[in-house]
Amino acid sequence: MPRVRVQPEDFDTGRELETLTSGRRDVGAVASFVGLVRDANDGAPVKSMTLEHYPGMTEKALVDICEQAMSRWDLIDTLVIHRIGALKPGDRIVLVGVSSAHRGEAFAACEFIMDYLKTRAPFWKREETPQGARWVEARDSDDAAAGRWSR
């Protein structure tokens, strides 16, 4: 069962990744991704950001994405933590961790989970800039990245 959490609190990356390996001897590889708030986007400085989500559907969508990854690759475990609420530049937004016997599976599955999260999990970013608040626009490049995995 994929482990998925949606929370306002920060997370300890090292401790969370430890949970993928502690007490196990079959894990040969852990791949991870950490997404952070940048201090600039689309040509404007970003002072802060608020992440809105769809409670209930968000968790289901993340579990579904992890289960798709587990069915495509030979994985041992997956972990996704995504923050919501008010965030500042430098803050962690998301952690994806994948464990497997070999690195190839872990690398591929980690990238797949992020690409699908970006286009299928119901989160929305609102940025505070010196010109006022604005909703972040979805990028075509994110759709293209997710499309690579279609088959």
Place this chain on the structure above:
Amino acid sequence: MVTLLYFASLRESVGVSREQLALPSGNATVSVVIDELRRRDTRWTEAFAPGKTWRVAVNQQMADGATPVRPGDEIAFFPPVTGG
């Protein structure tokens, strides 16, 4: 009745986050619901104008205009997602 939810910029456009709607009689789909909403006033007409990009989920699963809806369903409208 169905429950309608609106998120992010779409919620701000229509000025509502949650409401109940009586389904028209007959076999309803997401498109039928949207046609009903468009008839209300300019906020909905503009939010769902042709060319506007939006997404819909029925009972927390991604859906589209052809997806059937039944009494008790939860239908959510929102802009393309931007998490991660």
